Amino acid sequence: MLETHGDVCRLGYLRIVPCLLEDNSPKTFDFLAALLHDIVKGIGDRDLLVSKPIGLITSLVNARNYVTMAAELNFIDRKSQLLGTFGKLYLTTDSAIKFKKFVDGRESLNLIELITLNDAEKLFFLWALFIQDYPFIQMITNWALKKKKFRRQEAMIYAMEEAYPQALKKALPPSDIRRKEAEKFREKRLSIKDKIEWIKSSQYAKYRHIAPPRLEWLVDCGILKRSGRGKYEVNDQMIYDQQKILKLTTLRPKKIESYLFNDFIKGMARWYKQAGRTEVIKTMIQVYDRMSFHFGGEVNLTYLECMTSIVLLENGLIAEKQKIHDAFNSLALQFPDKIYVMPGGRNVNIAYINTEELEI
DNA sequence: TACACAGACGTGGTTGCTCC
DNA sequence: GGAGCAACCACGTCTGTGTA
Numbered sequence: 020m021l022e023t024h025g026d027v028c029r030l031g032y033l034r035i036v037p038c039l040l041e042d043n044s045p046k047t048f049d050f051l052a053a054l055l056h057d058i059v060k061g062i063g064d065r066d067l068l069v070s071k072p073i074g075l076i077t078s079l080v081n082a083r084n085y086v087t088m089a090a091e092l093n094f095i096d097r098k099s100q101l102l103g104t105f106g107k108l109y110l111t112t113d114s115a116i117k118f119k120k121f122v123d124g125r126e127s128l129n130l131i132e133l134i135t136l137n138d139a140e141k142l143f144f145l146w147a148l149f150i151q152d153y154p155f156i157q158m159i160t161n162w163a164l165k166k167k168k169f170r171r172q173e174a175m176i177y178a179m180e181e182a183y184p185q186a187l188k189k190a191l192p193p194s195d196i197r198r199k200e201a202e203k204f205r206e207k208r209l210s211i212k213d214k215i216e217w218i219k220s221s222q223y224a225k226y227r228h229i230a231p232p233r234l235e236w237l238v239d240c241g242i243l244k245r246s247g248r249g250k251y252e253v254n255d256q257m258i259y260d261q262q263k264i265l266k267l268t269t270l271r272p273k274k275i276e277s278y279l280f281n282d283f284i285k286g287m288a289r290w291y292k293q294a295g296r297t298e299v300i301k302t303m304i305q306v307y308d309r310m311s312f313h314f315g316g317e318v319n320l321t322y323l324e325c326m327t328s329i330v331l332l333e334n335g336l337i338a339e340k341q342k343i344h345d346a347f348n349s350l351a352l353q354f355p356d357k358i359y360v361m362p363g364g365r366n367v368n369i370a371y372i373n374t375e376e377l378e379i
Numbered sequence: 380t381a382c383a384c385a386g387a388c389g390t391g392g393t394t395g396c397t398c399c
Numbered sequence: 400g401g402a403g404c405a406a407c408c409a410c411g412t413c414t415g416t417g418t419a
Contacts, residue, residue: 022408024408024410025387026386026387028386047405047406047407048406048407049405049406049407073385073386077387078387078389080387080388080389081387081388081389087407087408171384171385172384214382214383214384218384219411219412221410221411224409224411224412225410227384227385227386228409231385247418248384248417248418249384249385249417
């Protein structure tokens with residue numbers, strides 16, 4: 020489960036962080052925040068935005084909160100202060116190229132481009148969030164989809180007094196004091212009769228930092244939309260199948276990748292052209308090259324398949340993970356001396372492709 | 380028009396690292 | 400080992416504004 024700050028509402032900013040770490044030199048969070056703040060502070064076309072989004076970076080302090088969020092999402096590895104797994108994975112997308120150029124000053128972006136995710140990125144962040152914020156984000160998503168239309172206040176009450184204690188129960192040992200505290204949230208809130216006193220309470224401060232960002236992340240991923248100040252509703256224009264999102268909210272982390280990139284992605288097929296075998300293989304090799312650059316020689320086969328699916332989506336094509344897996348296997352049979360899989364422990368398979376000598 | 384509350388903007392306390 | 404400092408975390412509070 021992620022530790023959050025109420026400011027950190029726009030997922031789009033997180034795409035910049037891996038680009039800042041691509042040189043493979045460790046950077047402190049404060050230094051990264053200063054870089055991030057410097058890069059985005061000049062972009063001031065906020066008035067042009069129809070929806071007036073919240074969570075824009077306006078100060079060094081909230082840039083710092085975005086860097087912390089990047090670490091929570093595993094875009095940054097806290098220990099080494101280098102790229103984390105999801106940071107490395109993001110750098111293998113086509114979309115990352117635009118942000119690398121932006122960071123280097125070779126391309127300029129406006130605020131809309133900076134905070135808006137394309138469909139492939141929405142899927143990428145959905146993946147990262149559902150893995151890293153398990154099971155809290157699942158519960159909130161499930162509640163929101165069933166509720167259809169709601170106010171921020173009621174979402175906060177549900178999130179903090181029902182979902183949060185349940186999520187902590189799954190995430191923390193029974194002895195952990197935070198579990199016991201969370202179970203008393205409702206009782207404590209009801210004991211405060213005066214609304215002003217409630218809003219000034221430390222418990223309300225905690226609510227505001229934990230629940231609202233998650234609603235905004237679901238807006239960025241295209242599942243919810245804002246329908247006024249503090250109001251949300253399910254986005255009826257979303258590219259996903261609502262039933263499939265509901266199913267996604269019931270899965271354990273181990274099942275999420277497989278479901279997201281097989282059944283779930285099928286629900287998006289009406290918007291995309293099916294990828295052919297050649298397109299799948301060409302993209303997979305391209306993604307492999309990018310991944311081996313960031314991960315070293317050892318490329319996790321599951322990640323390779325998921326990222327191939329995402330990069331295909333960026334190019335208007337759709338292919339399920341199973342189809343990509345089959346393409347990999349058939350290629351491995353065709354070129355046994357250039358492509359193979361080696362066991363990497365804990366059921367993780369490492370793919371090796373000698374791309375230099377491979378002719379497709 | 381009042382006030383409830385959303386959103387912005389900190390800040391004090393804690394942790395952990397480095398150097399002597 | 401402990402002092403000093405930087406980095407980091409967990410709330411806290413103020414202001415502006417949408418809504419009843």
